[in-house]
Amino acid sequence: MxxxxxxxxxxxxxxxxxxxxxxxxxxxxxxxxxxxxxxxxxxxxxxxxxxxxxxxxxxxxxxxxxxxxxxxxxxxxxxxxxxxxxxxxxxxxxxxxxxxxxxxxxxxxxxQMPDVPGFAEGWGRSIIPCPYCDGFEVADQHWGLVWSGPQSHNQVRLFHDWTDTLTVLADGHEIPSDIRADLARRKIAVVDGRITEIASPGGHNAVAMLDNGSRVAVDILFAHPxxxxxxxxxxxxxxxxxxxxxxxxxxxxxxxxxxxxxxxxxxxxxxxxxxxxxxxxxxxxxxxxxxxxxxxx
CATH class of the missing domain: 3.50.50.60 (FAD/NAD(P)-binding domain)
Structure with missing residues (x-):
């Protein structure tokens, strides 16, 4: 034994x-x-x-x-x-x-990877979850954050230690007006629409395609499935x-x-x-x- x-x-x-x-x-x-x-x-x-x-x-x-x-x-x-x-x-x-x-x-x-083409393929490279793990390597670049719920608001505050350039992708979530106002105060862009595909052209870069026809290109995309x-x-x-x-x-x-x-x-x-x-x-x-x-x- x-x-x-x-x-x-x-x-x-x-x-x-x-x-x-x-x-x-x-x-x-x-x-x-x-x-x-x-x-x-x-x-x-x-x-x-x-x-x-x-x-x-x-x-x-x-x-x-x-x-x-x-x-x-x-x-x-x-x-x-x-x-x-x-x-x-x-x-x-x-x-x-x-x-x-x-x-x-x-x-x-x-x-649990979302049913979005390109997400699983980019996971761990162009799509990552943890700024403590990988944030230093992409500091001062354009970050994207896929909104996943109320906890994402704290992520916005956290990311400021690494970058001042952040775009939030709502991905179909209803972000409350008071939180949107806070994001605007922090000069953080919010892009509405659901993500339909993510391309990873190379390195950490990611491009999110939305169901409204918009394309959002960032140097790194953070997501929390x-x-x-x-x-x-x-x-x-x-x-x-x-x-x-x-x-x-x-x-x-x-x-x-x-x-x-x-x-x-x-x-x-x-x-x-x-x-x-x-x-x-x-x-x-x-x-x-x-x-x-x-x-x-």
Whole structure:
């Protein structure tokens, strides 16, 4: 029996594995090899690994974990979970049955691409969600923001640290008059009409075609599509969740433990508001530490 099975081997999962491996705990990491940021050319904001391709960072992390003999990395998907604290069972898609005292869920989320031609193709390159991740590289350029709801108003305020040139694409949303007045005060253009297609001519550039015939060209386009957990294991377990403007996340306490004793969670699966490799790594490390401490005699 393992001490801990970690489901999801991206930044949060591997950070948890590192802490547990250094504590000489026996663990298995299950991973499908499809991290959320695989579409991005570079990852930013991670100390010591700034502006490095995310897949390269993960590959190096796995190489470093190889020195810990109690860590087993398995390329497999977890199909089901059963049991309770000190006696969990995980069945993989390959038919392997694993047992562990604790579980860490770090299988992340998937972004739900809108049915707009060109959106998925530009995602992570000309269409991005996070100014902390990529804003520095496109600072002082013309930014576009696809309006997605009331939370977009705060994004407008946030973006001013990077650029003074911003165009809001309403994309069919009814933006209240008081918010429109505030946008006008900030000298931010609002373009009405629903987006029907997005072209990415090269680099970060994006051109949005609207149903009213308008075309809006920007140097970078920010958008915040809803996301959902990349697996449904938490549903079968009945774990408590929280509905946020961007999607469903798992509810955890200050020790990263979910509503079921012995199951911890970290990364984008618990934090859609500020997704980054830094926060995912920190949360994963803490989940590993708290899981280890919960098993002390």
């Amino acid at each position: 393992d001490d801990v099975i970690i489901i999801g081997g991206s930044f949060a999962g591997l950070a948890a594995a590192l802490q547990l491996g250094r504590a000489r705990r026996k663990i298995t990491v299950l991973d499908t090899g499809l991290p959320r940021n695989r579409f991005a050319g570079h990852s930013h904001g991670l100390l010591g690994r700034d502006h490095k391709p995310p897949l390269d960072i993960l590959a190096e992390a796995r190489q470093q974990l190889a020195r810990y003999q109690t860590i087993r990395l398995v390329n497999a998907r977890a199909d089901s979970i059963s049991g309770a604290i000190d006696d969990f069972s995980v069945l993989t898609a390959d038919g392997e049955s694993l047992a562990a005292r604790r579980l860490i869920l770090s299988y992340g989320v998937v972004d 809803r996301n959902k957990p990349s697996a449904s294991l938490h549903e079968s377990l009945g774990l408590a969740t929280v509905d946020t403007p961007l999607g469903i996340v798992l509810k955890v306490d200050e020790r990263r433990e979910t509503s079921m004793p012995g199951i911890y969670a970290a990364g984008d699966l618990t934090n859609p508001q500020l997704p980054s490799v830094t926060t995912a790594s920190w949360q994963g490390a803490m989940a590993g530490i708290f899981a280890q401490q919960s098993m002390l005699a």
